[in-house]
Amino acid sequence: MIAETFFDSSTWVLTRNLTGFLVVVFWLTTAFWVYKDARRRIDDPWLAGMAAVLGLVPPFVGPIVYLFLRPPDSIEERRDRDLDNRALEDRLAERGLRCPVCRGHVDTSYVVCPVCSTRLKQACGSCGAPLEAIWQACPYCAEPVPAAAAPGEELLQPLRNRPTT
Ligand SMILES: [Zn+2]
Ligand SMILES: [Zn+2]
Structure with missing residues (x-):
């Protein structure tokens, strides 16, 4: 017991x-x-x-x-990223170039608009560098630029850079 x-x-x-x-x-x-x-x-x-x-x-x-x-991510990381994005936006805004389609800020070095993917410039066939409309040769690799893009495939240019011809 x-x-x-x-x-x-x-x-x-x-x-x-x-x-x-x-x-x-x-x-x-x-x-x-x-x-x-x-x-x-x-x-x-x-x-x-x-x-x-x-x-x-x-x-x-x-x-x-x-x-x-x-x-x-943490509040701090988000804040940093927002600041980075705003700084990039500001830098692009300073140059005053905008996509003719969506009015998003673009840079002269852009081949396509990052916002709406509109093609802004022709890219060099050899090195891929963005080419201005009036250039006859790529300044980066000396590749001659084809006389004109295929008919009907007119490239959209940022308003300020559009050739006045
Ligand atoms: Zn756009
Ligand atoms: Zn090139």
């Missing part, structure tokens, strides 16, 4: 308490990681709060779900 089963033993109680403690610590650690990661990636405080709650409940499953749903 006094036979102690394993589950009554103090070893079992200690093991159970220790395991429970470690699980709780691990749970809080994952939740805290989600909270920190969400603050770094999510701009909207409400959404970030939702992510933090998701990190807490359901335990362990929440953080895994969060991993699948989180934004791929």
Whole structure:
């Protein structure tokens, strides 16, 4: 009657308490990681709060779900990329060239419009460099430019560069 089963033993109680403690610590650690990661990636405080709650409940499953749903890059990375894009836009805007079809900013070095893929210039048949309409030879590789593009295949030129003939 006094036979102690394993589950009554103090070893079992200690093991159970220790395991429970470690699980709780691990749970809080994952939740805290989600909270920190969400603050770094999510701009909207409400959404970030939702992510933090998701990190807490359901335990362990929440953080895994969060991993699948989180934004791929941090707020800082997005801001840097926006600044880069804006700087490029500004540089192109300074030159004042625009695609005649979509009015997107283009550069004199572009063969096609990157926005709508309209062909802006003829490319050198030998080295692929963009050629101005009046050039008789490619200045980069000395390849003579064919007299004219195939009939009916008139190339669209940026407005400022369009030949006035
Ligand atoms: Zn365009
Ligand atoms: Zn060339």
